[in-house]
Amino acid sequence: MPGLPIRPAVRSDGAFLADMTVEAATWRPGASRPRYEVVSSPEYRRYIAGWMRPGDAGFVAESPEGEAVGAAWYRMLPRDEPGFGWVGTGVPELIIGVRPLWRAHGIGRALLRRLLDHARLQGFVRISLSVERDNYAVSLYRTEGFAVVRRGMGRDVMVKRLG
Numbered sequence: 001m002p003g004l005p006i007r008p009a010v011r012s013d014g015a016f017l018a019d020m021t022v023e024a025a026t027w028r029p030g031a032s033r034p035r036y037e038v039v040s041s042p043e044y045r046r047y048i049a050g051w052m053r054p055g056d057a058g059f060v061a062e063s064p065e066g067e068a069v070g071a072a073w074y075r076m077l078p079r080d081e082p083g084f085g086w087v088g089t090g091v092p093e094l095i096i097g098v099r100p101l102w103r104a105h106g107i108g109r110a111l112l113r114r115l116l117d118h119a120r121l122q123g124f125v126r127i128s129l130s131v132e133r134d135n136y137a138v139s140l141y142r143t144e145g146f147a148v149v150r151r152g153m154g155r156d157v158m159v160k161r162l163g
């Protein structure tokens with residue numbers, strides 16, 4: 001689906017970003033977890049709570065009908081409340097999700113590239129993420145220049161240098 005419009009995320013996208021956080025938390029085929037449970041859990045709530053705070057940035061892909069179908073965003077989490085992919089102060093962590101029906105059409109890669117360009121323009125030197133090792137998203141990240149910097153229990157932290 002090349003050419004879907006991508007626009008900067010705004011404050012009112014918070015509920016959609018929560019939906020995409022649920023997609024990221026339940027990516028595994030057959031996995032299901034109630035939305036309220038994911039968005040209220042301490043480990044996922046931190047990626048969306050209070051969207052959008054100063055320093056938050058993201059992009060949303062829209063269908064031809066203007067419906068949000070995917071998003072990529074980053075935020076800076078503090079050392080005392082880190083995300084899965086926290087690597088250091090001043091390094092934003094990204095999250096990405098595309099609605100299931102819209103996947104595998106290049107939307108995720110386009111969103112990721114837009115977000116990486118934005119992070120670079122904002123002066124960030126690195127950006128991080130966390131991904132379960134068997135998620136096919138790993139190959140998206142690798143081909144966009146991310147490398148594993150920390151291996152965990154089934155989950156890796158990856159970083160891309162933006163300089």
Ligand SMILES: CC(C)(COP(=O)(O)OP(=O)(O)OC[C@H]1O[C@@H](n2cnc3c(N)ncnc32)[C@H](O)[C@@H]1OP(=O)(O)O)[C@@H](O)C(=O)NCCC(=O)NCCS
Pocket residue numbers: 023024025027096097098099102103104105106107108109110130131132135136137139140
């Ligand atoms: C990961 C995700 C954001 C990618 O978005 P997408 O629009 O489906 O991805 P794209 O179509 O741009 O594909 C990018 C790459 O992902 C990989 N990929 C995408 N769909 C795939 C599939 N069904 N099987 C294997 N690899 C796949 C490929 O490497 C692909 O690159 P290629 O097209 O050059 O082969 C999306 O699939 C998603 O929302 N997944 C569930 C949530 C999630 O896992 N988020 C990440 C948490 S870390």
